[in-house]
Structure formats: structure tokens, C-alpha cells
Amino acid sequence: MSQRNAAHSTFVIKRSLGAAPARVFAAWSSKDKKGRWFVGPDGWERSDYRFDFRVGGREHLSGGPPGAPPHVFDAIYHDIVPDSRIVYSYDMHIGEQRVSVSLATIEFKPAGDGTQLVLTEQGVFLDGYDDAGSRERGTNGLMDQLVTYIQSNA
Numbered sequence: 001m002s003q004r005n006a007a008h009s010t011f012v013i014k015r016s017l018g019a020a021p022a023r024v025f026a027a028w029s030s031k032d033k034k035g036r037w038f039v040g041p042d043g044w045e046r047s048d049y050r051f052d053f054r055v056g057g058r059e060h061l062s063g064g065p066p067g068a069p070p071h072v073f074d075a076i077y078h079d080i081v082p083d084s085r086i087v088y089s090y091d092m093h094i095g096e097q098r099v100s101v102s103l104a105t106i107e108f109k110p111a112g113d114g115t116q117l118v119l120t121e122q123g124v125f126l127d128g129y130d131d132a133g134s135r136e137r138g139t140n141g142l143m144d145q146l147v148t149y150i151q152s153n154a
Contacts, residue, residue, distance in 0.1 A: 006124050011136045013119045016142050019150050021083045024115045027149060028086055028106065028154040038142060039073070040064065055080055057087070069095030084108055094106035099129035115143050119143065 017024050025034045031051035035071040059075040075090035086106040092099050102123035109116040
């Protein structure tokens with residue numbers, strides 16, 4: 001049996017968006033809208049996407065590079081304050097191996113005519129998958145895609 005361990009990490013990502021909090025929140029709370037920006041890198045295939053945005057609801061996304069084990073995101077929503085805050089926890093699997101469990105908080109703060117988005121993630125990386133830097137880079141990439149989506153759908 002392989003060595004069991006847990007490595008912890010926390011990161012905070014901020015983005016300024018030129019849209020009101022309600023519009024930015026809608027990009028997270030609508031399956032159609034979130035499905036346009038919450039996607040993997042170019043070349044990745046999506047194999048399954050389910051979205052139930054409510055407290056106690058779940059979100060599931062799987063996909064990855066062609067021919068590789070799927071990356072699976074399984075989330076449950078714990079707290080939703082419209083136009084203000086979303087809190088969810090999620091597991092990440094690569095193939096059959098659970099690689100991490102995280103708690104994410106998204107805050108939508110009014111900033112002039114726009115929104116200051118603050119994403120805080122606290123994660124535990126499991127059994128040798130100590131790659132918090134990769135998770136933070138990937139999440140930064142998703143936030144860049146959100147900014148592009150908001151800008152292109154003005």
C-alpha cells in the first residue's frame with residue numbers, strides 16, 4: 001500500500017470585473033453561463049456536466065485530455081447569498097484516485113460600477129498529490145476565462 005499523507009494549502013485570487021455583482025453572480029449560478037467559461041484547457045474533452053445550483057445542490061464535471069484518465073470535479077453547495085457569496089466544497093479525482101478535497105468561497109463585492117471578486121480556496125491534497133501550485137494556476141486560468149466571458153457578453 002502506498003504512503004498516506006495530506007498536504008494543506010490556502011490561496012486567494014482576486015479579479016476586478018466591469019460588471020455589477022448581479023451579472024457576475026449570474027455567470028456562476030446559471031448552468032448555461034457557467035458552462036461557457038468553466039471549462040478545461042484547449043483540447044480537453046468534456047464527458048459529463050450536471051448542475052444543481054441551490055444550497056445542498058451538487059455540481060459534477062468530468063473531462064480531460066483525450067485518452068487520459070478523466071479529471072472529475074464533484075461539488076456540493078453549502079451557502080448561497082445572491083449577488084454576494086457562494087460557498088461550496090468539492091472533491092477532485094483523476095481516474096479513480098481522489099487527489100484533493102477543497103472548500104471554496106466566492107465573494108462578489110461592489111466596486112464602483114463593477115465587482116471585486118474574491119475567491120478563497122482551502123485544500124487538502126492527498127496521498128502524494130501535493131500540487132497546490134498547479135491548482136492555483138488552474139483556478140487563475142478559470143478566473144481569466146470568467147473575465148473574458150464577462151467582457152465579451154457586455
